[in-house]
Amino acid sequence: MAHSISDIQPFQPVARTLMGPGPSDIYPSVLQSLSKPTLGHLDPLFIAMMDEVKQLLQYAFQTENPFTIAVSAPGSAGMEACFVNLVEPGDTVIVCRNGVFGDRMRENVERCGAHAVMVDDAWGAPVNPEKVEAALKAHPEASIVAFVHAETSTGACSDAQTLATLAREHGCLTIVDAVTSLGGVPLKVDEWQLDAVYSGSQKCLSCVPGLSPVTFSSRAVEKMQARSHKVQSWFLDQSLVLGYWSGDGKRSYHHTAPVNSLYALHESLLKLYQEGIENAWQRHKTMHQRLKAGLERLGIRFVVDEPYRLPQLNAVYIPDGVDDAAVRQHLLNTYNLEIGAGLGDLAGKAWRIGLMGYGARDENIALCLKALEEALR
Numbered sequence: 001m002a003h004s005i006s007d008i009q010p011f012q013p014v015a016r017t018l019m020g021p022g023p024s025d026i027y028p029s030v031l032q033s034l035s036k037p038t039l040g041h042l043d044p045l046f047i048a049m050m051d052e053v054k055q056l057l058q059y060a061f062q063t064e065n066p067f068t069i070a071v072s073a074p075g076s077a078g079m080e081a082c083f084v085n086l087v088e089p090g091d092t093v094i095v096c097r098n099g100v101f102g103d104r105m106r107e108n109v110e111r112c113g114a115h116a117v118m119v120d121d122a123w124g125a126p127v128n129p130e131k132v133e134a135a136l137k138a139h140p141e142a143s144i145v146a147f148v149h150a151e152t153s154t155g156a157c158s159d160a161q162t163l164a165t166l167a168r169e170h171g172c173l174t175i176v177d178a179v180t181s182l183g184g185v186p187l188k189v190d191e192w193q194l195d196a197v198y199s200g201s202q203k204c205l206s207c208v209p210g211l212s213p214v215t216f217s218s219r220a221v222e223k224m225q226a227r228s229h230k231v232q233s234w235f236l237d238q239s240l241v242l243g244y245w246s247g248d249g250k251r252s253y254h255h256t257a258p259v260n261s262l263y264a265l266h267e268s269l270l271k272l273y274q275e276g277i278e279n280a281w282q283r284h285k286t287m288h289q290r291l292k293a294g295l296e297r298l299g300i301r302f303v304v305d306e307p308y309r310l311p312q313l314n315a316v317y318i319p320d321g322v323d324d325a326a327v328r329q330h331l332l333n334t335y336n337l338e339i340g341a342g343l344g345d346l347a348g349k350a351w352r353i354g355l356m357g358y359g360a361r362d363e364n365i366a367l368c369l370k371a372l373e374e375a376l377r
Contacts, residue, residue, distance in 0.1 A: 062190060334374075
């Protein structure tokens with residue numbers, strides 16, 4: 001029952017430990033950066049900071065792509081930005097679907113007036129490159145291959161390098177979902193020659209939700225510039241945004257950037273750079289091994305086969321006879337600990353335990369294992 005409006009007080013959230021599929025625990029210094037004085041979004045000081053965000057994003061993505069920015073909206077808008085700018089009516093796009101987010105890619109393709117050729121794999125399995133190759137041979141008219149690098153709904157990691165090589169051999173660009181992979185597992189945009197890659201601020205970067213890092217290769221930019229139809233989204237038309245993020249000193253006004261959120265992204269990317277990206281990848285791996293050992297002691301099994309597991313997103317089967325919602329409620333009420341429910345095919349069958357960014361640390365693992373052991377008893 002809603003209160004009377006006169007009873008409403010300033011909102012005071014409880015301090016939770018976030019070990020779900022995102023948002024993840026935020027670095028204290030990132031939270032502090034949000035309270036710095038707001039600048040105008042065309043202020044020279046803010047513009048200089050945006051240039052640093054671009055450099056730091058290039059480091060995180062392991063790319064030298066000049067067109068590397070943060071879309072002023074969550075990862076789903078980063079996804080849409082990639083599709084609406086690169087897919088035109090009548091195009092054929094090979095879409096790899098092995099979870100919820102592959103299906104969202106299909107939805108984007110169809111809304112662009114294009115034809116989606118689906119390559120399906122089981123939930124919990126990686127994308128099968130042989131099936132992708134067969135689809136490319138069957139559809140020589142295809143211009144794009146779209147796939148999820150790190151499938152947040154299942155915890156499966158696909159071989160982005162192999163899939164991108166296949167796409168290039170058949171004259172296709174790639175659109176890659178790296179929402180859960182950026183900062184958590186190796187992602188090498190230039191070395192693997194990925195074309196349009198989008199991520200989110202709230203996963204392994206441990207920043208506030210609401211920003212979507214994206215990067216476009218020169219091949220992707222050429223395709224955007226050669227479009228014969230207007231991009232159907234004004235806000236996400238990257239040819240307009242580019243004038244706002246370009247580093248020539250004079251900025252065109254596009255929209256009011258989320259100034260304080262970008263301070264937070266700057267701080268979280270700086271933390272990634274200071275740790276060193278290889279060290280961050282290794283830390284996620286080490287923490288995953290510790291969590292895995294504890295879960296196996298409790299008799300809990302993983303959804304994904306070991307070679308394809310994401311260390312930062314651990315999808316595990318709920319033991320027989322255990323009440324999914326009751327366990328998650330107990331963790332939340334007793335320990336202020338959040339773990340994620342299963343999505344789609346895994347709803348009611350699995351939990352998703354996140355070890356992302358600042359959340360990938362020993363005390364979180366110890367708390368999670370103790371709380372789960374008690375709840376299962």
